[in-house]
Amino acid sequence: xxxxxxxxxxxxxxxxxxxxxxxxxxxxxxxxxxxxxxxxxxxxxxxxxxxxxxxxxxxxxxxxxxxxxxxxxxxxxxxxxxxxxxxxxxxxxxxxxxxxxxxxxxxxxxxxxxxxxxxxxxxxxxxxxxxxxxxxxxxxxxxxxxxxxxxxxxxxxxxxxxxxxxxxxxxxxxxxxxxxxxxxxxxxxxxxxxxxxxxxxxxxxxxxxxxxxxxxxxxxxxxxxxxxxxxxxxxxxxxxxxxxxxxxxxxxxxxxxxxxxxxxxxxxxxxxxxxxxxxxxxxxxxxxxxxxxxxxxxxxxxxxxxxxxxxxxxxxxxxxxxxxxxxxxxxxxxxxxxxxxxxxxxxxxxxxxxxxxxxxxxxxxxxxxxxxxxxxxxxxxxxxxxxxxxxxxxxxxxxxxxxxxxxxxxxxxxxxxxxxxxxxxxxxxxxxxxxxxxxxxxxxxxxxxxxxxxxxxxxxxxxxxxxxxxxxxxxxxxxxxxxxxxxxxxxxxxxxxxxxxxxxxxxxxxxxxxxxxxxxxxxxxxxxxxxxxxxxxxxxxxxxxxxxxxxxxxxxxxxxxxxxxxxxxxxxxxxxxxxxxxxxxxxxxxxxxxxxxxxxxxxxxxxxxxxxxxxxxxxxxxxxxxxxxxxxxxxxxxxxxxxxxxxxxxxxxxxxxxxxxxxxxxxxxxxxxxxxxxxxxxxxxxxxxxxxxxxxxxxxxxxxxxxxxxxxxxxxxxxxxxxxxxxxxxxxxxxxxxxxxxxxxxxxxxxxxxxxxxxxxxxxxxxxxxxxxxxxxxxxxxxxxxxxxxxxxxxxxxxxxxxxxxxxxxxxxxxxxxxxxxxxxxxxxxxxxxxxxxxxxxxxxxxxx
Numbered sequence: 001x002x003x004x005x006x007x008x009x010x011x012x013x014x015x016x017x018x019x020x021x022x023x024x025x026x027x028x029x030x031x032x033x034x035x036x037x038x039x040x041x042x043x044x045x046x047x048x049x050x051x052x053x054x055x056x057x058x059x060x061x062x063x064x065x066x067x068x069x070x071x072x073x074x075x076x077x078x079x080x081x082x083x084x085x086x087x088x089x090x091x092x093x094x095x096x097x098x099x100x101x102x103x104x105x106x107x108x109x110x111x112x113x114x115x116x117x118x119x120x121x122x123x124x125x126x127x128x129x130x131x132x133x134x135x136x137x138x139x140x141x142x143x144x145x146x147x148x149x150x151x152x153x154x155x156x157x158x159x160x161x162x163x164x165x166x167x168x169x170x171x172x173x174x175x176x177x178x179x180x181x182x183x184x185x186x187x188x189x190x191x192x193x194x195x196x197x198x199x200x201x202x203x204x205x206x207x208x209x210x211x212x213x214x215x216x217x218x219x220x221x222x223x224x225x226x227x228x229x230x231x232x233x234x235x236x237x238x239x240x241x242x243x244x245x246x247x248x249x250x251x252x253x254x255x256x257x258x259x260x261x262x263x264x265x266x267x268x269x270x271x272x273x274x275x276x277x278x279x280x281x282x283x284x285x286x287x288x289x290x291x292x293x294x295x296x297x298x299x300x301x302x303x304x305x306x307x308x309x310x311x312x313x314x315x316x317x318x319x320x321x322x323x324x325x326x327x328x329x330x331x332x333x334x335x336x337x338x339x340x341x342x343x344x345x346x347x348x349x350x351x352x353x354x355x356x357x358x359x360x361x362x363x364x365x366x367x368x369x370x371x372x373x374x375x376x377x378x379x380x381x382x383x384x385x386x387x388x389x390x391x392x393x394x395x396x397x398x399x400x401x402x403x404x405x406x407x408x409x410x411x412x413x414x415x416x417x418x419x420x421x422x423x424x425x426x427x428x429x430x431x432x433x434x435x436x437x438x439x440x441x442x443x444x445x446x447x448x449x450x451x452x453x454x455x456x457x458x459x460x461x462x463x464x465x466x467x468x469x470x471x472x473x474x475x476x477x478x479x480x481x482x483x484x485x486x487x488x489x490x491x492x493x494x495x496x497x498x499x500x501x502x503x504x505x506x507x508x509x510x511x512x513x514x515x516x517x518x519x520x521x522x523x524x525x526x527x528x529x530x531x532x533x534x535x536x537x538x539x540x541x542x543x544x545x546x547x548x549x550x551x552x553x554x555x556x557x558x559x560x561x562x563x564x565x566x567x568x569x570x571x572x573x574x575x576x577x578x579x580x581x582x583x584x585x586x587x588x589x590x591x592x593x594x595x596x597x598x599x600x601x602x603x604x605x606x607x608x609x610x611x612x613x614x615x616x617x618x619x620x621x622x623x624x625x626x627x628x629x630x631x632x633x634x635x636x637x638x639x640x641x642x643x644x645x646x647x648x649x650x651x652x653x654x655x656x657x658x659x660x661x662x663x664x665x666x667x668x669x670x671x672x673x674x675x676x677x678x679x680x681x682x683x684x685x686x687x688x689x690x691x692x693x694x695x696x697x698x699x700x701x702x703x704x705x706x707x708x709x710x711x712x713x714x715x716x717x718x719x720x721x722x723x724x725x726x727x728x729x730x731x732x733x734x735x736x737x738x739x740x741x742x743x744x745x746x747x748x749x750x751x752x753x754x755x756x757x758x759x760x761x762x763x764x765x766x767x768x769x770x771x772x773x774x775x776x777x778x779x780x781x782x783x784x785x786x787x788x789x790x791x792x793x794x795x796x797x798x799x800x801x802x803x804x805x806x807x808x809x810x811x812x813x814x815x816x817x818x819x820x821x822x823x824x825x826x827x828x829x830x831x832x833x834x835x836x837x838x839x840x841x842x843x844x845x846x847x848x849x
Contacts, residue, residue, distance in 0.1 A: 028065060030086040039066040039099035046153040053157050059164045060113065062093050064156060069100035079107040093163065095156065104143060106135060116166040138162060253320050256333050263340055264312040267347060271308065275301050278354050281361060287417035293357075294418070300350055304343060311339045357418055364414045364421035371425055372407045374432050375400060381439055386500070393500040396435055403428050438502040445497055448509055452490040459483055459516050463523055470527050475601040477526055482519035486512045529603035536610060537598055543617060544587055550624045551584050557631035566697045569634050576627050583620045587613060637698045638691070641705050645687050648705075648712045652680055659719045662726065664774045673722075676715050683708045725776035729783070733767065736786050743793040756796070760789040
């Protein structure tokens with residue numbers, strides 16, 4: 001056990017070490033985008049603008065990455081690693097922003113850019129950044145202020161714009177100046193800035209405010225430098241898991257072994273105790289059957305004890321191994337466990353059999369004694385009744401004596417034999433219970449000797465009255481015959497009861513009562529069926545008569561259909577009519593049988609046959625109605641087609657009237673409309689011929705009517721469109737002409753007015769011609785030229801109005817100048833000068849935020 005605990009502790013130590021190796025910082029994979037918002041700090045709506053500014057910068061493209069944390073690594077070191085891992089070029093600038101540390105890192109590898117930064121004034125970002133590098137001041141001036149207000153995108157856009165707007169360094173400035181960290185003559189090969197604000201500044205240059213609920217960016221583990229650590233951690237984890245699993249397996253096997261030994265010990269003790277108890281029981285019974293039974297059970301007990309001992313020895317000899325897997329040939333617990341389970345099962349079966357035998361030994365004397373007492377008591381009661389009454393009860397007393405002899409035989413047998421006395425005496429028990437019940441019912445049986453004949457006579461009278469009242473006679477049932485049979489049984493009952501045969505008397509009583517109840521119930525059913533059938537037969541006769549009328553009408557309609565309509569309408573109807581007529585004949589013949597059965601009072605047969613006839617009628621009647629609907633449907637279909645045709649023709653005439661009044665139908669543009677009108681009139685003639693000539697063809701007429709209505713709809717659509725276009729064109733013409741008259745009257749230059757007037761009239765003449773030809777869409781297009789002429793004319797008027805206004809203002813100024821003094825005139829003319837500064841060394845674009 002100590003070795004196992006030591007293995008578990010050692011495994012947990014290895015697991016902890018492996019997990020420590022696995023925790024390493026990761027570098028995001030460089031994607032196709034210049035902006036990777038892994039910390040979710042930028043609004044999604046602003047991502048496109050930031051991506052465009054970073055990727056399309058004129059000089060220095062920016063790569064922007066946001067992370068949740070630097071994971072304990074210095075920001076500058078992480079920025080250098082990312083810059084190298086992403087293989088950025090000399091003109092590329094990396095911006096790394098941490099949401100957790102609230103810090104920004106900018107990294108690049110460009111000597112020319114460093115020189116441009118170093119050429120900026122030392123107080124570029126103000127007094128709060130004195131002594132800081134120029135890159136710090138660039139970040140502090142452009143990015144930090146918007147970032148403090150949660151506007152990171154604005155700060156980054158300002159930083160991108162400012163760094164791409166840095167002016168080139170003049171040679172003299174390069175020789176004379178130096179950067180904040182190294183001389184300009186030897187600029188550093190790589191610039192990496194970690195910005196840290198002094199105590200005087202409220203927040204550091206890299207301080208930013210994190211946004212809430214930002215999604216994580218898509219990244220995967222960099223397997224390059226950490227591959228061997230991952231492999232080692234995985235191997236250690238596998239070893240630990242194997243050791244822990246093996247330790248658990250060993251503990252489980254040890255527990256199984258102890259449980260197996262304990263079960264075998266308990267089983268041995270139980271078998272020994274059971275054998276001792278059973279030996280005492282077996283010695284009490286010496287009969288051969290009992291000896292055979294107890295011998296078999298004892299043999300099984302003796303065989304089980306050695307088997308349990310062998311199973312215990314096998315479990316004891318099993319040696320559990322600390323190896324990962326058991327070696328070849330090593331014994332296991334599974335066979336011994338299976339053997340123990342089987343032995344437990346066999347032991348339970350033997351114990352159950354012995355308990356059953358012990359129960360027989362314990363209960364048999366009690367059962368025999370109780371049953372003998374019941375028989376003696378019943379015999380005394382029967383003797384007392386036979387002595388004091390008119391019943392001899394000889395059959396019962398003789399049978400009771402025989403039952404007592406059988407009980408005594410069983411008692412003698414159980415003294416040397418082991419068996420189930422209760423099962424052996426079950427018939428005797430049932431016989432005693434039967435005689436006991438009959439003795440209790442003896443007063444009832446004696447009273448029925450008088451009640452039975454009275455009940456027969458009473459029921460005979462009631463049956464006769466009911467049959468006379470309802471006009472019934474013996475036929476399908478004979479209740480009076482059943483009453484006579486019951487009367488015979490009642491008379492025999494009295495004889496048997498006086499002879500003392502209570503069993504036969506009870507059976508006769510039950511038969512007589514059952515016969516009387518059956519006769520009365522049959523009579524009631526017959527009366528009920530008669531009352532049910534009489535209205536049902538009348539109702540079915542009426543329905544059958546109505547069906548015959550429908551079949552006759554169907555035959556007449558079939559003749560009309562064949563005469564007035566095409567065969568496609570009634571092709572399947574003749575065969576259906578034949579089948580319906582045959583079904584009608586069958587219904588009539590079978591209904592005649594039902595009426596005969598009803599008259600002869602065979603109501604049950606009549607009711608069953610009427611039910612079948614109603615099912616047949618429910619099949620025939622709907623088919624008849626459906627067949628009758630063929631002719632009415634055809635007539636209704638023709639009426640509907642004629643109505644649709646009349647309504648369509650009326651619509652066409654109304655639309656043709658509108659077209660003749662408002663459209664130039666003689667123009668060549670109306671040829672399509674005229675052709676459509678000719679087609680409609682030709683279709684009207686065809687339809688008139690089809691709807692007035694028999695046999696009618698509803699299918700063809702329906703197709704022609706549909707095409708007729710489609711053409712009318714097309715005609716209506718065409719006419720409506722042309723009228724609408726005409727009205728729109730006329731309204732536009734009136735509006736243009738009104739605008740032209742208004743502008744023409746205001747323009748003062750006759751030459752210019754004449755020019756535009758000529759162009760306008762030329763356009764409108766062309767429009768009028770198109771309108772007369774019905775080309776309203778072309779006329780609308782042509783009106784655009786007239787509108788341009790009107791607009792140009794209006795522009796001339798507005799230009800003349802502005803010129804007049806300017807001349808009036810100049811006149812007012814000259815009038816005021818004449819009244820002013822010469823000195824004031826001289827003073828007002830000397831103002832002016834250049835208000836723009838020529839100093840452009842880095843300050844452009846920095847003051848917009």
